[in-house]
Amino acid sequence: MTELILDQGPLIPRNRAIHPVPYDPDYKTSVSRSPNLPLLSMESSPSEETGPTFGHNKLGALDNNLILNWTKGAAPAVGERILMHGRVLDEMGRPVPNTLIEIWQANAGGRYRHKKDTYFAPLDPNFGGCGRTITDENGSYEFLTVRPGAYPWPNRANDWRPMHIHISVYGHSFGQRLITQMYFEGDPLIDHCPIAATIKDRSQLDRLVAPLDFSRSRPLDFLAYKFDIVLRGRRQTMFENKLEGM
Amino acid sequence: MVQKLDTLQETPSQTAGPYVHIGLMPTYAGNGGYYEEEIGTTPFLDESNAKGEIIEITGSVFDGTGWAMRDALIESWQCDAAGVFPGSEGADPAFTGHCRFAADAESGEFTLRTVKPGSYKGRGGVESAPYISLWVVARGINIGLNTRIYFEDEDNDDDPLLKRIEQRPRVNTLIAKKTSGGKYRFDIRLQGQDETVFLDL
């Protein structure tokens, strides 16, 4: 008897046109850090279609609360309190549950708690600047944090980063690995930022700008911003009652 | 107008920036103790019980000027010594297959301590030579770079990916050189002479 089974095949090839260009003279560091030669393109293999998994047991109760996690709950961070929330989906529109999301950001004054950040803005003794969580069965996640400050950086003579939160996501396979940044609706610095401008299609950059979301804002407490993330999907293949060789 | 596709597009990448370590390797960034358990500090759950040969791979990530970058962060993913990917049935329970490591802020050198991977059969029964997958991010890298480490003391002749490299001398950029028992050297060059083969798969 022949039975048709729907299974996941290789990863859908990455559409590099939506991504930033690797080489961009306006982002000076990229000039010597972008490959000159073409990438070698191939169909994904098991090493891209599998990936590490992380259990909830690795995470602490305050890991997704950046207002409290640096002081282990002893004192809140300074700044405008915000909820960052959204869903992780794949290109087929399916939720990606149980995947690790990590974020890091500057404090409300625009200073990172990193040994190499020497900006004038003071460190907030109550703010560490990183958090992590695992998506639920619907692919949803949330972080409580403070709005990061914009900050100047050495590039062209007077470049500033818009307010942003760095985001790292795993998905379920190593080929889905992604790092990106969330920007905030209405920030005038987005249009002047050479890192944002490495994405040449403006409609793609707009996908990194989180809208203000009053539906999730809590009165007299925090504002909310929504940021959905889409990871690469896998081709669905129909085949007859045997597994494609893996 | 044609019908609309109901598929979504991947979220665009952005550079990991100069402070990526605060998010992914807090201890390296000077914030030790931030999390009770940091992720990916070693690919071992139980090194003394892991099957296979334990190896160390040392190298640097060089920019186009030949400078060993001090701020590169790398992740690795691999199968176990028997060629089984962690998470699959029969995989070595002492091994996670995943590690995060960074170039040293002084020397610019990284070291990955792991097990030597086995070979496995992929689609169509084609056997791959043993390799470790890498993903490199840093300030100035706008989308993470994928590459692989193969080993000079293995038979790499029939590996399906290495066979696809037209300019045969470039195959060497993916092969770790043995320096002594269990120790290898693997450098990554983002540009210029001997630019590493980076992958899109």
Ligand SMILES: [Fe+3]
């Ligand atoms: Fe930043």
